Each structure stands twice: as structure tokens, then as C-alpha cells.
Amino acid sequence: MNRFEGKTGLITGAAAGIGRATALRLASEGASLMLVDVQADAVAETAGLCAGSGKVLHMACDVSDPAQVGAAIDRCVSELGKLDVLVNIAGILSLDHTHELSLERWNQVLTINLTGTFLFCQAALPHLLKSRGNIVNTASTSALAGMPYGAAYGASKAGVMALTRTLAVEYGKKGLRANAVSPGSIKTAMGSRQNLPEDLDWKLIERHMPLDEARGPEVVANVIAMVGSDEGAHINGESIRVDGGTLA
Template sequence: MDRFTGKVALITGAASGIGRATAERLAAEGATLSLTDVAADGLEETAAACRASGAEVLAAVGDVSDESSVESVVADTVGTLGGLDVVVNVAGILQFRDLRQTTLEDWNRIIGVNLTGTFLVCRAAVPHLLERRGNIVNTASTAALAGHPWTTPYSASKGGVFALTQTIAVEFGKQGLRCNSVAPGSILTPIQQAFELPEGADPKLVYRIMALDEQRGPETVAGAIAFLASDDAAHVNGTCLKVDGGTLA
């Protein structure tokens, strides 16, 4: 398949996990890529892998929670690569902590990256996407759709991403811009190293955040993102596609 030949895709969180798998998938399908992440080494590894499969790649270290960083990544993407067709917001952070021990700093940091970061990237990208009837895929979580214990700011941030996605879909749908999200379940990536059972927590609740069957890797989410970002999903707007092996079914 080469569904992204001639298209420019910006991917955040591209240094690792789902972001890296998405970059590799879109590169394999012909995309020109703009990749960003706070992690410089991982970002360069992803860029090298995508270049090795023939893609033109612009890679820039950037922090999605920082307004000026986001504005400059989007401006450089458009200036260097000529425009923007697809934006995939993947950057995210996770923490497991009892609500009672969750600090305001925890809350602001997690909301700042996961929700404010998604907002900032969407806001900067939408004017360019409107010029090319482009689309956005955001990364929510099953934590947005059903209770995950010990993840108050994370789950709230993902609920926000879910709602923000629907809002953008409706606000710009008539102008040809689509906006969808994926809601991964438990996927094997480095973010899972964040898991720890809070002291005194009831371990019986762990089943709420576990996969129904075997855990899958980030390529399963990348495939769903590629579908939503492609013209195969031309009539799909404002949806949230669960990628959880039926855990929430």
C-alpha cells in the first residue's frame, strides 16, 4: 500500500512506542515525515529507520506542552516540506498514583503534555490542514472510556483528548478537515514501565487496566492510525477507534 505518497505527516512522540511504529508505518506507505519528540536519541533512531525505507524525514526535538516549541515545529514543517496533510498526536506521559497522593504538579504536568499538548498541536496545524483537506488522529486511551484506577490526571487528560477530537471534527468537518482518535488498551511499549501498584491499593483492581488476552505491540495501533489518516477513512470523522482486543467490549 502507498496511501501516503505525496502526503506530509507530522507525528509527535515519534521517538518511541506507538509514535515510532506510526512513523515507520506511514514511511512504508510513502509519506514524507516531520517527526518530533523531547527524546533526541530515540527521535534520531526513528528518523534513521524511516529514511532507510526511503522516506524524506524532518526531525526536530520539541516539547508539545510548550507553545513556542509547537509553533516552531509546525512552521518548520510547512516551510521545509511545503505543507501538511496529516497530524498524529501521540506524545504522552503516564503515572500511577493514588488520587490522595496526586499533587497539583502531577496534574498540571500530565494534563500539560497529554491534553494541552494535543490542543497546541491541533491549533497550530489546523490552518495548514484546511488548505489541503487534511486530517488529525489523536491518541486517547481506553482510560477515557472506562475507569482506570490510580490514573486520575492521565484518565482526565485522555477524556479531554476524546472530547477535543469530536469538537474539532464538528467545527471543521464541513470544510473537509477530519479529526479522529484511537483509544489503545494495554499495549507493550516503554510507557508501561510507569506501572506500579500504589501502596495499600487493592490489587484486584489491576484487571481494569489489563488486556483481555495477550498484550499486543505498538504496530497494532499504528495500523489503526494509518487507516484513520488515510483516504480509506474519508467518511470517518469524529470517531474514537478502540484498539484493545475487545477488552472494553
């Protein structure tokens, strides 16, 4: 398939996991890409792995810094000529006993996951309106069903969903679409149990376990590629669960 031939995309969080898988997928279908992440070396590595007919650029960028966000969008448009698809994937997970969750940690999760997504959407809007492009944001099953220890994370992702729906109805008449994917149980560094606190009640977390098995980040990239391409032309304001049936 070559659904992104002649199209230009910007992907945040492209150094690893779902972001890297999405970069590889869109590049393989002909997209020219601007890849951004706080991990400068790893995002450069992703760019090197991309194989396709388009040009692939990369730069270090903290999605929570408005100046860095503006610089990434400017460079994308000046060097690649336009922007057709914005894919916001950068995010952090924090699992905490809510009574112990510090305000600092709460703010950090909201700032990266929600404000970072907002900043990129806002900076990209003028260009996406010009190209009649679209946005794919990354929410989470934690926005749809209570996720124990995920007060900040779930709130940030529910915010991403509300932001996505707002953009869909506010700009839909002008030809812009905005959708979200809601992954669950995807095998990435974030999903690895090793990175989580040990004193959590895993029985409580079981409702967020997949029906059959966890899968790799490419299963989310597949859905992002469909929604972000013209195949998704009639999908707007939607959030698609990619969770192996966990919340079915």
C-alpha cells in the same frame, strides 16, 4: 500499500513505542514526515529507521511549549511544503492514589497529554484546512472506563476525546477530519509494570487488562494509518478502541 505517497505527516512522541511504530508505518507507505519528541537522540534514531520514498525530518520538541510547537509546524510546512496528517501521540502516564496526587503532577499530566495535543491541533489547523487533511489524536481506554489510580491520566485522555469531537464537527464542513485512537494494553515502555508504583491493587486494575494478550505498538500504528489515509475518508469524530477487547 502506498497510502501516503505524496502526503506529509507530523508525528509527536515519535521517539518510542506507538509513535515510533507509526513513523515507520507511514514512512513505509511513502509519507514525508516531521518527527518530534522531547527525546532528541531517540527521535533521530527513529528517523534513521524509517525506510520509504519520502523525506523524514526530526526535531526535539516539548509538546507543552507553544513556541516549540509553532517552530515544529513552521519547519514541517517550510521544508516539506505542506501538512496532510497530524498524529498526536506524545503522552505520559501517571498512576497515583488520588488522595496523594499532587496538584503539580495533575497539572503536568494535563499539560502534556491534553494541552500539548491542543497546541499542535491549533497550530496545524490553518495548514490542514489548506490541504483538506486530518488529525489523529491518541486517547486511551482510561477515558472510557474508570481507571483506578489514573485520575489525571484518564481526565487528560477524556479531554483529548472531547477536543477531537469538537474539531470534527467544527471543521468537518471545511473538509477536515479529526479522530482518535484509544489504545489499551500495548507493550511499550509506558505499559511496562516496571515503571509503575508497587503499592497498587492490581486486582482493581484487572478490568483494564486485555481479553487475550497484550500486543506491540504496531497494532495501533495500523489503525492510525488507516484512519489517517483516504481509506478513512468517511470516519470523522470517531474514537477507535485498540485494546484487544478489554472494554468490549
